[in-house]
Amino acid sequence: MIQPITELTAAQLRRRMQLTSLPFATTADAPELNEIIGQERATRAIEFGIEIPYQGYNIFAMGPVGAGKTTIITGFLQRKAQTRPVPHDWGYVHNFNDPDRPHALRLPPRGGAGVRAEVDQLLNQVAETLSKAFTSEQYAEHRGALVHQLDQQRADRLRQLDQFAREQGFVLVRLPMGLMVSPLKDGQAMSQEQFEALSEEEKQVFHTREPIIQDALERTMRQVREINDEAEVRLTNLDREIAAVTTKPLFDRVEAAYADWPDITEFLSSVHTHISEHTDDLRRPAEAEEESEGAQGGAEGESAQPSLWFRPAAGSPYDRYRLNVIVDNSALTNAPVVLETNPTYLNLIGRVEMRAEYGTLVTDFRHIKAGALHRANGGYLVLDARSLLRQPLAWEALKQALRNQCIRIEEMGQQMGVLATASLAPEPIPLDVKVVLIGDPSTYYLLYEYDEQFEKLFKVRADFAVEMAWTAENEQKIAQFIRSRCEEEHLPHFDISGVAKVMEYSGRLVEDQRKLTTRFAHVTDIVREAAFWAQRAGHTLVTAADVDKAIDERVYRSNQFEERLREMIADGKIMIATQGAIVGQINGLAVLQLGDYSFGRPSRITARTYEGRSGIVSIEREARLSGRIHDKGTLIITGLLGGRYAQDKPLSLNASITFEQAYDSIDGDSASAAELIALLSSLADAPIKQSLAVTGSINQHGEIQAIGGVSDKIEGFFEACKAMPPGLSGEQGVVIPASNVSNLMLKEDVVAAVAAGQFHIYPVRTLDEAIELLTDVPAGERGAEGAYPPDTINGRVDRRLRQLAEQLQRFGRPPAKEGHSKSAREPEKQPPHEPELPTDEPEPPRPQTTARRRHQPRPPWAMTP
Template sequence: MAKKKTSEVSLEDLRWSLDPGTLAFETTEDLKPLKGIIGQKRGVDALQFGMGMDRPGYNIFVTGQPRSGRMAAVKKVLKETSQKKKVPNDLCYVNNFKNPEVPILLSQRPGLGKELRKDVHGLVNTLKTEVPRLFESPDYISRKKGIMETYEKKTRNFFTGLEKKVKEAGFALVNLQSDQQIRPELMPIVDGKPIPILELEQKVDKGRFPRKEFEEIRKKYDELRQEVDQIFLEVRGLQKEVEEKGRKIDRLMFKDLVSKQIGSFAEKYKDKSVQQYLQAMIEDMSENLHFFLTQDQQRKPGMSMFPAGDPFASYEVNLLTDNSGQKGPPVIIESYPTYRNLFGSIERIVDRSGIWRTDFSKIKAGSFIKASGGYLVFNLMDAIMEPGVWPALKRALKTKKMEIQTYDPFYLFTTSGLKPESIEMDTKVILLAEPYLYQLLHAYDHDLKEIFKVRADFETSMDKTDDTISKFAEFIRMKTEDEKLRPFDKTAVAALIEESVRMSGWQEKISTSFPQIADLIREADYWAAQDGQAKIQDKHVDKAIETRVYRSNMIEGRLQEMIDRGTLMIDVDGEVAGQVNGLAVYNLGDYMFGKPSRITASTSMGREGIINIEREADMSGNIHNKGVLVLSGYMRKKYAQNKP
């Protein structure tokens, strides 16, 4: 039988090497820093398409292996393309004075929301000072005095005729204190003294006062009592009328004062919703003028452990998003994507009665709302583990609306719930995840196809060409400049490119794991510093690679020791029938290595061999079956070579 011809790989072909002489520079200082992104044309094109596609559902799902430079590429593309869009409006929540449980949303042009909050706060502070002065002014006192004089005159006229009539009938009007109020009581005069009618009736029962005379007094009492009650009803009506006139004057003078203070607001805030809010606020203030007149009592420190509520808090503006300092649309990278951080919450406080309460000022925005009109980037694996995040994200992207609520199991204990006005959303979401997570969601969640229509898939390697080698050198230049590291000479660049080719696993490719390559650049700079060199050379790159391997290859070293001792037997010379050498690749996460393994096959005479009853009856496990099969192979080779 002819021996099969085999081909051998030469030692030179096992590893690709780069001649430093082919590089057209001496050090990386001769190069310009890299401006674009290399090796990710497919992913970058998809990112640019998704960012430019301003249609519903065209959010971006970035897939790729960890440490493939996905986040750095997304940041760079966002920086280049996001400035083309306009700055979004500011968002504010204000009190709904008619229905406080439904706060009103105001949308203002960038910077105007901050000014509105400042102007309203300044108006309230001014009124705190001016309103008490207004009610101490001579004009106000004169008006109130005129009303009171009219009231006293009419009241005097009522009582002048009544007192005369009561006196002629032998009665007197006596003021009695009852429940912190003074009420007039009609009493007959007996022996020159007013006596309550009930006390006089008791004297009649005891025979100390004539009954006939009492009955006459009682008859006159009933007639006068009815007339007195009627007069006092008219006096109370007059009193209410005076009080209403007083409140009306208070409101008129207050509104006149406020109109002078907010004269410039009409020109500055032309939005109809803002004008309606200001009118509603002024109307509510005019109905609660006692807030301004009891400030000193509110400031007094109390003994309660709970803070007292500020009555003026309902007139503040809750600035949800402030885009006054933005030059383009917001770009937010959320590194901790919990429900609260992404979608906001409604905070609560404990009032003096120990009850949880909340209001519009406790509404807080999350990253999803702050990024409205711009871009939100986060890692899906971090977010999908958080309760409620994925359903809320899908709901917001499908409806393009967001209603802030608190995801909190203890929120049921609050006595007041808010339903803020929903926010129209225009946020472009960019998710980062590994390919398997995208495939799982694509198979089991049909909403994914509707809300993430763009996939940007990032490569783990790129073609090895003269252009990519040149760009790789420019990348090294960019990193050394950004982090103020030592420059690489051409030998160091060549060594790093060779290592990058080895990392890709193909001699025709260069790895795009730029975060890992950047770590090698930093470590090579460290070893150059230890060596006292001003430039990084190939030996420093080799040292960085060797020390990185040494830190992680303890298991490989132990296996090699077992081979050297003969514990693990590997034949490397000669030929043996039914035996070959194989290579098992171990992946330890941060380090991969190959371990030689002996693979043998043996034959024997016969058919069934040893029967494993437990295996046939499905009563054994994998380990037991493997042991029996190994034993069976040994016994076949040992005892079944000449006879079955």
């Protein structure tokens, strides 16, 4: 026995927030919000990923757009970061052994800038100290004495050589090109003419002694060179000793201040050693500068102060001793939280910049710049997954850094193997960071499927929900959320009625009376817009009227196409009947999605049945205007008909079903119940009330199943009924699945019309309930003998199907013989090919004859029944 259908009351069509459920009168009195709303599962996952200390437990935050993932995660991480200390600063310094590989320097937390200032001050002091030391009278006397001593040694060697040469009859002659020996006569060196005038015996004597003198000359010159070398070494050692001794106290002071930082003390020690060993490199630019200034001459040159040697000016050799601090955490009080909105390769791992000098690009360690990984080191890095994957090499660079636990700065050209130019290769920096990727579910599953390293590096999935339970506790949390938005954006606060409207709007977004949305980006938008209209109206508090105004204005900005369709329905251009009863015709309901706006549209569905064996033909399917889900609904109808009516006869019929005046693509199975009712109406010759519209999908057992967009569909038919004359008659309504009652969050005007008896909403659970309501004819149940009562819908359909099967079986057979009245000369003519009739099972639906475009994109105005 079919239970009578109970019409829904106005109270069942929309859940309202009780104004007494909140313990405060306005959001200004609400407590401050300090927790994540409705994301307990995601919160626990994020907390687990942050706390677990092992490698690879980075986080992928997964959820729909607008769920507030970035805001929620950033706020959560900032609170967690307050419990962690400030990490080390980092810098790069010159590598004296290999200048192309700068050293990475670990610096005190928040102390990198201080160390850099100390080093700069130290270099200034070193320059001043060396300038004084090498321009002092004591240094000049010491150096002069050493030079005089070495000069005396050279003079002694040359004097001894000259004496030996004279003893052998030769004399040393100093020429511009060096020393040479010449024969001696009368105490003077002979000229060439004098030597030629000598006798052969005298010449022979000189020739005999010449090798001895030449050997002595070479030996002496070697000794002089050795003395010169010794002199250079002794002078250099003197400069080194003076530089080392005079600057040692300066370096000792700074090293003592950073005794607990081995990297800094080692760097300072290497700088001290290098300065002591390369004083000439430091002095030469200053000397050239002094010579340039001195060349200007005149009174100005005499009055000007002499420039100091070793002055560390820009571009001076002192630059190699400076410190490049790439990570300066001086502004932090806890661990860093970095949100990188443009995660390119260079922005992620850092870069080495170039500068142009004389038409050539040059660089050094001072031009190394940090990336997001450097700034987030010791804390948390938040990245958008899709933005990251769109950047060349960025995803691979992130994986490499996480896998190796270090940041290695390399040029993109070197990574791609297309750049052969020599560049810097900075020493890698150890990495300790938790990375949070934010993305949608499809991105997560694609990475998990196609990147084998993804699951090893991002072991924690934080799954953000799109809805939460509508409870008193969550009502208070949303009120606190509104309060936070008002405080942060300097908006007027909401009174309780305004909060209630926002709460109900949140429930409508998820289409559920038991749920509230967690997509707080949409809630924030309506809060801002309601505050705007409240300020425009001069209200000190945002009220329910202001929220309604914001919602209405938002709809008005987007519903131009909806209004145009409504006008076409009212003008009769789109044919929709809201009165009377017609066989094989029913009002179906569909949802049109236009960007961020959706609305319901009624559509006329018609069915025609006739004799044949093709079964049910969907005209949309044949015209390739339907999607796969809609086609599935059509096949389910065939299965239901076979199971219900073809147990004792073949299912032999032709039936066509279509959405009239639908010229765009259609998908979804929520019109399958309406299509089946139209088909049964045609078979049973039972008129369907046109004042009612139907939505719901059907299964093979005749049960009405839940569908989506139920509120939009009801409102779409409601507006059509209002637009068509004579308007609401008190008979119109919508038949919906009973399982969708909890999804109703209808507009106030629909609720008011139902309360006034002008519009009706009927929940049904089965096909039989729906068809009784629509035809006022009992559906009928099988009796003990398996037959349906004849005056019911099922009885009529069963009888009609039997008639169609019998008619098809009789079609084409010869007339019956009448004894032997025919002449033997007129033999009976048989048809050449008697058609084969179905016997037990109905023929399956005709397969599609043309290849379907499976991936044909749907237009934005495609209907979803």
